[in-house]
Amino acid sequence: MELSARAFWLRSPGHGEIRDVAVPAPAEGEVLVRTLFSGVSRGTETLVFRGGVPESQHASMRAPFQDGNFPAPVKYGYLSVGRVEEGPVSLLGRTVFCLYPHQTRYVVPVSAVTVVPDAVPASRAVLAGTVETAVNALWDAAPLIGDRIAVVGGGMVGCSVAALLARFPGVRVQLVDADPSRGEIARALGVDFALPGDAEGERDLVVHASATEAGLTRSLELLAPEGTVLEMSWYGDRRVSLPLGEAFHSRRLVVRSSQVGSVSPASRPGRTYADRLALALELLAEPAFDALITGECGFAELPGVMAKLASGSIPGLCHRVVYDDV
Numbered sequence: 001m002e003l004s005a006r007a008f009w010l011r012s013p014g015h016g017e018i019r020d021v022a023v024p025a026p027a028e029g030e031v032l033v034r035t036l037f038s039g040v041s042r043g044t045e046t047l048v049f050r051g052g053v054p055e056s057q058h059a060s061m062r063a064p065f066q067d068g069n070f071p072a073p074v075k076y077g078y079l080s081v082g083r084v085e086e087g088p089v090s091l092l093g094r095t096v097f098c099l100y101p102h103q104t105r106y107v108v109p110v111s112a113v114t115v116v117p118d119a120v121p122a123s124r125a126v127l128a129g130t131v132e133t134a135v136n137a138l139w140d141a142a143p144l145i146g147d148r149i150a151v152v153g154g155g156m157v158g159c160s161v162a163a164l165l166a167r168f169p170g171v172r173v174q175l176v177d178a179d180p181s182r183g184e185i186a187r188a189l190g191v192d193f194a195l196p197g198d199a200e201g202e203r204d205l206v207v208h209a210s211a212t213e214a215g216l217t218r219s220l221e222l223l224a225p226e227g228t229v230l231e232m233s234w235y236g237d238r239r240v241s242l243p244l245g246e247a248f249h250s251r252r253l254v255v256r257s258s259q260v261g262s263v264s265p266a267s268r269p270g271r272t273y274a275d276r277l278a279l280a281l282e283l284l285a286e287p288a289f290d291a292l293i294t295g296e297c298g299f300a301e302l303p304g305v306m307a308k309l310a311s312g313s314i315p316g317l318c319h320r321v322v323y324d325d326v
Contacts, residue, residue: 003032007103008302012072013051014310016303026107031087033113036095038102039079039126039293040319042156043211043234046310048076054237064099065108077101081116081125091115097128097281102302104323114277119285126320127160127289132280133232134160139267139276140258141230143205146170150203152196152219153210154182156317157232159189159292161207164283166190174200176218177210185317188291209233213240220253228254295319 003023011017026032040046044061047053051071053061058070068074078099084091088110096113100106116125134157143149143165151162154177165173166189175186176199186193194200196214202224208216211233219229220243242255283289294316297305302321308314 003105005103005105006299007075007101008077008299008306009068009075010049010072014049014307016049016306018300018303021103023105023107026086029110030107031091031096031110031113032085032105032107033080033082033096033098033100034085034105035080035082035100035103035299035323036122037081037126037323038077038100038299038321039129040306040309040321041077041079041129042309042317042319045077045306047234048074049306049310052237063101064112065101065106067101075101075103079126079129080106081122081128082106083122084113095122095125097125097277099129102299102321104299114274114281117281117285120281123320124284124289124293125281127156127284127292127318128277128280130156130292130318131160131164131283131289132277133157134164135276135280135283137161137207137230137232137258138164139271140256141205141207141228142267143168143171147204148172148200148202148224150174150176150199150206150219150222151191152176152199152206152208152215152222153212153233154179154185154193155209155211156292158207158209159185159317160289161209161232162186162191163189163286163288163292176222179315181315185291189288203227205230207232211235213242216240217243220248220255223251223253225251226253227251228256231255231257292317293320297321299323 005023007021053070063078080098080100095116098113151158162175173191183193201222203222206219207230208219209232
């Protein structure tokens with residue numbers, strides 16, 4: 001017997017809508033999840049909303065449970081938290097995280113959900129996908145005790161990285177962003193803050209997450225000799241240029257990418273995506289992460305809200321979607 005649900009779809013670039021969808025009854029090895037909250041991944045989802053995914057990246061940018069194809073119509077998203085209504089006895093009634101688009105109910109394999117620890121509120125667990133990205137970045141970067149580190153770009157990903165780095169012993173962390181209001185979030189996370197022109201140099205490591213050419217250039221300027229920029233930004237169909245002349249070679253600087261789609265065997269052999277996500281959810285027991293959730297709306301409001309998020313008229317970091325009345 002099929003169930004009815006509602007889902008957010010991108011009808012065409014810049015235009016979203018709520019559609020009625022049919023949800024099949026769960027088979028053996030599957031769960032039926034009723035959504036409690038979802039989160040908007042501002043960088044990626046607003047890029048998708050604007051139709052900015054390059055054709056060459058259509059396959060690699062697919063979300064695990066995406067319907068449709070880029071640029072549109074497409075059902076896209078991957079920060080969903082819900083309660084299991086049907087499935088194995090061990091999961092019934094449990095709160096779970098899943099890489100599912102914005103939809104009121106859905107059926108997925110048991111292997112697609114991760115139980116949210118009791119110490120983590122369901123409303124905060126929407127950050128799991130972003131914190132998991134930050135975990136992977138730090139596995140790639142491998143910071144050392146006492147390192148001097150800057151995080152350039154105070155968006156969801158940059159702030160998540162800074163929040164995790166704040167726990168490293170002896171590490172001096174500075175969050176760098178052009179928006180002075182991010183200073184309040186930095187304080188909540190327990191790290192220093194600076195505008196780009198005031199940032200401290202001679203950094204052993206700079207994590208770049210601003211998705212701007214100016215931010216990446218400034219990241220290189222902040223490095224100590226033989227320092228590394230870990231590039232976390234994804235630019236979609238935009239090209240960026242870098243000053244790789246001048247002292248780039250003589251100072252032996254490094255620019256390294258961090259790719260969230262897989263765990264590097266070199267950095268963490270034997271670890272899986274499931275390990276990384278479970279760790280991210282454990283880390284979200286820290287209340288300081290609530291500072292990353294800066295807006296909220298009901299599910300029915302999402303088409304209009306997504307347009308405002310994409311245009312920048314709604315500022316902030318993670319925007320949480322509430323499903324109480326659906």
